[in-house]
Amino acid sequence: MSEYVNDFRRAGHEVVDWIADFLENTRDYPVLPKIKPGELIDALPRSGPEKGESFEAILADFRKLIVPAATLWNHPRFMAYFPSTSSTPAILGEMLAAALNTNAIHWKTSPASTELEQVSLSWLRQWMNLPDEFFGVIFDTASVSSMHAIAAARELADPEARENGARRDLVVYAADQAHSSIAKDAMALGIGRRNVRLIPSDAEFRMRPDALAAAIEQDLVAGRKPICVVATVGTTSTTSIDPVEAIAEIAERHGMWLHVDAAYAGAACIVPELRPLFAGIERADSLVVNAHKWLFTTMDLSAFFTRRPEVLRRAFSLVPEYLRTAKDPRAVNLMDYGVPLGRRFRSLKLWFVLRYFGREGLIEMLRSHVRWAQEFAAMVDADPRFERIAPAPLSVVCFRLKGSDQENQALLDRVTATGKFFLSHTVLNGRFVIRLAIGNIATTREDVAYAWELIRSI
Numbered sequence: 001m002s003e004y005v006n007d008f009r010r011a012g013h014e015v016v017d018w019i020a021d022f023l024e025n026t027r028d029y030p031v032l033p034k035i036k037p038g039e040l041i042d043a044l045p046r047s048g049p050e051k052g053e054s055f056e057a058i059l060a061d062f063r064k065l066i067v068p069a070a071t072l073w074n075h076p077r078f079m080a081y082f083p084s085t086s087s088t089p090a091i092l093g094e095m096l097a098a099a100l101n102t103n104a105i106h107w108k109t110s111p112a113s114t115e116l117e118q119v120s121l122s123w124l125r126q127w128m129n130l131p132d133e134f135f136g137v138i139f140d141t142a143s144v145s146s147m148h149a150i151a152a153a154r155e156l157a158d159p160e161a162r163e164n165g166a167r168r169d170l171v172v173y174a175a176d177q178a179h180s181s182i183a184k185d186a187m188a189l190g191i192g193r194r195n196v197r198l199i200p201s202d203a204e205f206r207m208r209p210d211a212l213a214a215a216i217e218q219d220l221v222a223g224r225k226p227i228c229v230v231a232t233v234g235t236t237s238t239t240s241i242d243p244v245e246a247i248a249e250i251a252e253r254h255g256m257w258l259h260v261d262a263a264y265a266g267a268a269c270i271v272p273e274l275r276p277l278f279a280g281i282e283r284a285d286s287l288v289v290n291a292h293k294w295l296f297t298t299m300d301l302s303a304f305f306t307r308r309p310e311v312l313r314r315a316f317s318l319v320p321e322y323l324r325t326a327k328d329p330r331a332v333n334l335m336d337y338g339v340p341l342g343r344r345f346r347s348l349k350l351w352f353v354l355r356y357f358g359r360e361g362l363i364e365m366l367r368s369h370v371r372w373a374q375e376f377a378a379m380v381d382a383d384p385r386f387e388r389i390a391p392a393p394l395s396v397v398c399f400r401l402k403g404s405d406q407e408n409q410a411l412l413d414r415v416t417a418t419g420k421f422f423l424s425h426t427v428l429n430g431r432f433v434i435r436l437a438i439g440n441i442a443t444t445r446e447d448v449a450y451a452w453e454l455i456r457s458i
Contacts, residue, residue: 030419083439093349153257234265244280
């Protein structure tokens, strides 16, 4: 055992040094790998080794084969999709969580994991200015968090679904700009894709409350049961913000569950001057924000909050005899609030991040990202060759060259081919649109300016 630990100690120091060098010199790496499908598979042995290999050999192949095949989401010039950036405190927290290797099935199996999850999410809830009644639990991704929201909505509307399966007349509503996971969640829960109503958006890609109200009335007349509406704060394509206040009014009128998908944008709720964008989220029955997106926490950590934890618990609590424990009002068993039984010590890395940066440090970084996005948007607006396609309330800018879709695709391909930046695209009103998303902890104002210069030069 001693040799095993000493081997780890030597390799561990080398790994930490490599990580520090990588984070310090990430710009020296291409954002996207120049690799063909199957190339890594062909470069690795077809069968695992019969005898164990040294850390030296494994790390050498990591540097030679794995890193060159990785898309570097932690690169300061990764500006595609949404940010998914890690930080040094999150990495340290992840390392320590791996060493402890706890499994928070119920309180007794890991008091530290269970209670730190409650504490860290309580801090985040306070910083987001959410009411004290909101109960928090950590899942892996927003897709899974939203699935639990819809399951809770089904439990509220049809408690017998736990025993008999979902009825075929339950309906879920979301905007046509909502994340595709909402429809997938309804499919997984047996509600069915055909019972997901995608509500039209307005000119700024926000859900239209009048269209929502009309769709609900149509379903009621047809004998269906509306159970849940999903409002998105920071949609995937444009970061548009659905009018949560108006949607909450409609949901409350019909006794429906209101879920707010703030997976990307929820982090910005801690910035005082941005809070007006989140008006109405305190009226939600549930809300999700991904700390692994814009709160600099290692993938994966999705913070799910609900004001009705008792409904969530009813939907998922199923305790076999071998997991029964003595009851204590302060002993929370997180297995009762979702599908997962095994639960990693995810809260440790979030706790490290919240403590290391503090509220003020996080606010300043988010504030900078939003400011740089506004500057980029202004540069797009000032260039007659380009046009901005959507408002940019946060850190994502949607724009295009005034030309054909093919010309815009070619522009995006050429920017990506340089290896210096990775941008993404979407389609809005039938047109190909380029997206630039700021949010990496190491991104600077100079990186953003350089992105625009590269785009213009190409």
